Amino acid sequence: MTHDHSRTRPGRGATGLSNLRRHLPDQARWPEVVMYGVGGAASMFALSAGLLTVGARVMARLPLVPRESxxxxxxxxxxxxxxxxxxxxxxxxxxxxxxxxxxxxxxxxxxxxxxxxxxxxxxxxxxxxxxxxxxxxxxxxxxxxxGFFWSGTPETAHGLPTEEVVVESPVGHMPAWLVRPDPDHGAAAGSSDTWAILIHGHGSARGEALRVIPLLHRLGLTSLAITYRNDVGAPASADRMHHLGSAEWEDTEAAIDFALAHGARRIVLVGWSMGGGIALRTSLRSAHRDRIVALILDSPAVDWQDILIYHATALRAPARMRELALWMMTSRMGARMVQLREPLALHEMTPAYYAEHLTHPTLLFHAMDDRTVPPQPSRELAALRPDIIEFVPVEGASHTREWNRDPGRYERRLADYLVRVLELQDEVGRIEVPVRDPAIPALEGSIGLRL
Missing domain, CATH: 2.40.10.170 (Thrombin, subunit H)
Known part of the structure; x- marks a missing residue:
């Protein structure tokens, strides 16, 4: 009879190994257990790290990608x-x-x-x-x-003669509205060489300025409502991404160049939301700082790190994800991961930094119910520089809707400030506000477009 040696010899196949493993003492099997444990942990770590990175990248890109739709x-x-x-x-x-x-x-x-x-x-x-x-x-x-309340252009909304001009910025031709003070339309004389550069907010448009242009016109100032890179109708940046004011200030600087080339002697920077942050950054970096005489800020983005952390926390993003997202926005290697051509200088956009370098008189409105740009950094900046910043908290208003809350009160505060800082004639400050009645009938040719 033939003897089957495989039945008495220790198994060498899969079944034999399984039998052997079952009979090994626990101490002899620990290298195998560690091997499987390390492999599983590595897989879970790689998966977690991958999800963390993807989440951080999405979070970092959210405020950077233009979303016109x-x-x-x-x-x-x-x-x-x-x-x-x-x-x-x-x-x-x-x-x-x-x-x-x-x-x-x-x-x-x-x-x-x-x-x-x-x-x-x-x-x-x-x-x-x-x-x-x-x-x-x-x-x-x-x-x-x-939220702009008015629609169309300064001419279709308010009957103010408006020129469509082009500002030459480092990235191309930027369209802008130019509204010169016209005595035939109620403008005071003597201040046309003071230009207000009006800077809209993130994802917004020139129409944001329609609420204050009538007042500026009545005071006799020239208004230039600008666009900047990645706006509809304006050139895109090289990476087609918002830089949160880190680069957009160059377009405001180009607008100042335009104003000075066309008769301006003094510049007032007026900005809403990110536009307020752009105004602050321009006031620090401009080659024409001596021509800037005042800043008017409305719910400004004073601290982008605070804004980003606020929204990430609202989304219940883990702390590590928030930290990684900020690293991606502010480091050269991280910038490449979110397709930025250069990192953002967020460390130069904080209350402490602005307080140290700001030299221009500033009127700062901020809505206390702001859920887009929290008001605390504005309050902190004003507290650091009470010598040059007047802080106006507006209760019951949402983001950049301080004018909407009470147009008369908003315009009175703004008019009084400009009369004082610009040393305008006293009678100019006694104008009736709001300059443009919110209930005034539509003008012939008025339109409902947001421009």
Missing amino acids: LRGRPDVTVRAVHSDRVHLDDSPTTARDGLLAMRQGGGTVHVRLGPVDGRPTPTTISRPLLAVDTEEQLQVDRARSN
Whole structure:
């Protein structure tokens, strides 16, 4: 009989190894256990690190990538339209005190609404219909709120002669509105060589300046509402990314060059949100610092690290992810990971840095209910430099909506400040505000577009 040696010899195949492993004492098997443990841990670590990196990259790119498509998204529901009022679904946007405007059809419909005056039902609010700026009427449908309140251009909204000019910046031709003070339209004489450079915010547009241009015009100042790189209608930067003011200040510097070449002697920088941060950075780095006489800041981005951490925390991002995202934005190696051509100088955009280097008188408005750019860094900057900064906290207003909360109070504070700092004639400061009645009927040729 043939003897099957494989049945009595220690197994060499998979089955034999399994049998052998079962009979090894635990101490003899620990290298094998460690090998599997290390392999599993390495896999989990690689997976976690990969997810952390991907999350940080997304977080870092969010404020850098222009998102123009978000401008037209409806955020208000119209429930009823009457001849003198509009009923809207109750929401943080519609229920906030102050003025509100809305558009439909991308601007084919544009209306101006007054403060909340009632609650027709538990879920709706009522606002008076102040004016309709377009031929088409508001419909019961979804609509888009317009925080700028006015639409179109300074000419179509306010009847102020407006020139479309081009500012030559390091990245190309930047379109801008030029509004010269015209005595035939109520402008005071004697200050046309003082130019206000108006700088809109992140993802915003020149129309943001429409709320203050009538006042500046009445005071006799020349207004230049600019665009900057990556705006609609303006050239893109080399990486097609926002630099949060780190590079955009160069476009404001180009606007100052334009103003000085066309008769300006004094410059006032006016900025909203990121535009306020751009104004601050320009005031520190400009070759024409001696020509800048004042800054007007509205909910400015004083501290980008604080802003980014605030929003990341709201999204419940882990601390390590927040740190990695900031590293990607501020280091050369990290910048390449988010497709920035150069790292951002966020360390130069903080209250401490501005407080150390700022030399220009500054009027700083900030909305206390701001959930986009938290007000604490503005308060901190003002506290560090009370000698040159006047801080105006505005209760009940959301981001860059201080004018909307109370146009008369906003314009009075701004007018008094400019009269004092620019040493304008006293009678100029006694103008009636708001200069432009929010309920004034639409001008012939008015449009509902956001420009």
